[in-house]
Amino acid sequence: MITYNEARNIRRTLSQLYWCDEIVIVDSFSTDNTLAICGEFGCSIYFKTFEGYGAQKRFAVSKAKNDWVLCIDADEVLSDELIKEVRETLEKRPGYSGFMFPMNLVFLGREFRHGKESHRHFLRLFNRQAGxxxxxxxxEKLELQGKTGRLHGRMLHYSYANLRQWNEKCERYSTLSASEAARKGKNKSIAAVLIALPYYFFRYYFLERNFLNGLEGFYWSVLNAQYHFLKYLKIRELHSSPTRSLHPLSPSSK
Incomplete structure (x- = not known):
């Protein structure tokens, strides 16, 4: 698990990892109570300057003692059903390289039970010998060789407890995404910028059925449209001035 100032989330996450042989934490020099909480759970703690999510997680995986690795974020919590399923699956020594889990979003205190955010699957458990x-x-993406399977037990993603957290992560993610796009030589047209807000709102609210998730579903759709709009503006800004950096890399788990 990679961390930076996750004291508000990490205890809930760590409490559901009691069954793991070890818990590896790669921290980007947290300034809150994150490390003290990790110490309570007997975690193995390493420090690494943040160089991007992919690099941080690769480093964390390299520090694991076992081949099978569960890599989750500090705001993701395994259900009891998923823990039981994972343990039973690993005991059978499966012929798979990794497993995906379904994850429900919890946004502003509401668990989304409808639409895309209630049945997305994420690859979180894998054999590090396969990639x-x-x-x-x-x-970042896991690049594995071999078969991947699906488990049925769920995780909960406690994404944002308030709008301040959303704004902080929106600023950081849009900057990192724009920097990644600029590094690959990508740009966005004025037309793409203009339609970003209405297009992504329609997509999140109607196509992904977040209108079934109440007022929080509406907020989620509006804010995600805002994120894409901001990201497109930053891509254009970087493309017009290739030597400019929007902001230094800032660490955090997702």
Whole structure:
């Protein structure tokens, strides 16, 4: 697990990892109570300057003692059903390289039970002999050889407890995503910028059925549209001035 100032989340997450042989933490020099909480759970703690999510997670995986690795974020919590399923699966020594879990979003205190955010699957459990994370600054991916399976037990993603947290992460993620796009030579047209807000709102609210998730579903759709709009503006800004840096890399788990 990679961390930076996750004191508000990490105790809830660590309390559901009691069954693990070890808990490896790669911290980017937290200034809150994160490390003290990790110490209470007997975590193995390493420090690394933040160089992007992919690099941080690759480093964390390299510090694990076992081949099978569960890599989750500090705001993700395994259900009791998922823990039981993972343990039973690993005892059978499966012929898979990794497993995906379904994850429900919890946003502003509401668990989303409808739409895309209630049945997305994420690859979180894998054999590190079959691969690892790429080097992406943000939206890193596990690149594995071999088969991947799906488990049925759920995780809960306690994403944002308030709008201040959203704004902080929106600023950071949009900067990292824009920097990644600029590094690959990508740009966005004025037309793409203009339609970003209405297009992404329609997509999140109607196509992904967040209108079924109440007022929080509406907020989620508006804010995600805002994120894409801001990211597109930053991509254009970087493209017009290639030598400019929007902001230094700042660490955090997701």
């Amino acid at each position: 690892s994370y790429n080097q992406a600054l943000v939206h």
